Amino acid sequence: MATGPLERVLESIENASRAAARPAARLVAVGKTREAGEIAALAAEWAALRPGSTLAFCENYVQEAAPKVAALEGSGIEWHLVGHLQSNKAAQAAATFDWVQSVDRPRLVRALAAARDPERPLNVLIQVNVEGEAGKHGCAPGEVPDLAAAIAAEPALALRGLMAIPEPHPDFARRRDAFAAMRALHARLREAHPGAGTLSMGMSADYELAIVEGATMVRIGTALFGPRSTGDST
Numbered sequence: 001m002a003t004g005p006l007e008r009v010l011e012s013i014e015n016a017s018r019a020a021a022r023p024a025a026r027l028v029a030v031g032k033t034r035e036a037g038e039i040a041a042l043a044a045e046w047a048a049l050r051p052g053s054t055l056a057f058c059e060n061y062v063q064e065a066a067p068k069v070a071a072l073e074g075s076g077i078e079w080h081l082v083g084h085l086q087s088n089k090a091a092q093a094a095a096t097f098d099w100v101q102s103v104d105r106p107r108l109v110r111a112l113a114a115a116r117d118p119e120r121p122l123n124v125l126i127q128v129n130v131e132g133e134a135g136k137h138g139c140a141p142g143e144v145p146d147l148a149a150a151i152a153a154e155p156a157l158a159l160r161g162l163m164a165i166p167e168p169h170p171d172f173a174r175r176r177d178a179f180a181a182m183r184a185l186h187a188r189l190r191e192a193h194p195g196a197g198t199l200s201m202g203m204s205a206d207y208e209l210a211i212v213e214g215a216t217m218v219r220i221g222t223a224l225f226g227p228r229s230t231g232d233s234t
């Protein structure tokens with residue numbers, strides 16, 4: 001039987017995790033512009049390969065995700081938001097997603113907490129601008145402790161760890177440096193917040209390197225769905 005992309009990616013994740021002597025990193029499939037039907041097909045493939053476990057699926061925009069989440073209600077998918085989130089969309093995000101990976105400022109912490117039922121806390125990751133890139137979202141590494149304390153103080157939020165989207169340097173040594181800096185930051189965070197065990201970093205081109213450098217969650221689009229089409233309406 002032919003091996004599909006999902007099976008190949010899961011195998012690569014498991015091999016890289018084993019080589020790093022760590023539990024298998026979690027895959028989050030990234031949809032970009034994928035339609036609900038394509039996501040449902042992936043969920044079916046997932047259920048066949050990993051019966052009983054939950055598919056995590058990532059969207060970049062709240063408004064694009066909301067109708068897909070509604071259409072796929074009951075499919076058991078765990079929905080993650082990874083894109084920049086404006087505070088005025090926090091209420092919709094809190095109602096739509098199971099995880100928000102892009103929390104990077106106190107105002108957003110308050111807005112998400114105010115909109116979420118504390119009986120069902122929202123899982124959040126702090127997004128870190130680890131290389132200090134100008135104009136890039138994410139908090140500065142030095143802001144992580146205060147932001148983590150603010151999240152931990154909100155019963156409606158569950159602090160789960162850190163997320164980064166480092167620059168895709170052609171030079172992999174530089175990518176490795178960024179991943180290693182995140183790993184060190186994450187280790188410090190866990191001293192104060194033992195439950196914040198997630199380190200989300202690594203995409204199609206570099207997830208194996210990210211796992212070697214400590215990623216526990218990788219976000220993968222292209223390797224699952226093929227290259228993003230530009231201007232292709234089919």
Ligand SMILES: *Cc1c(COP(=O)(O)O)cnc(C)c1O
Binds near residue numbers: 204205
């Ligand atoms: C698109 C995207 C990914 C996945 O990227 P691929 O290279 O397609 O695997 C991961 N994280 C974020 C934040 C993204 O926007």
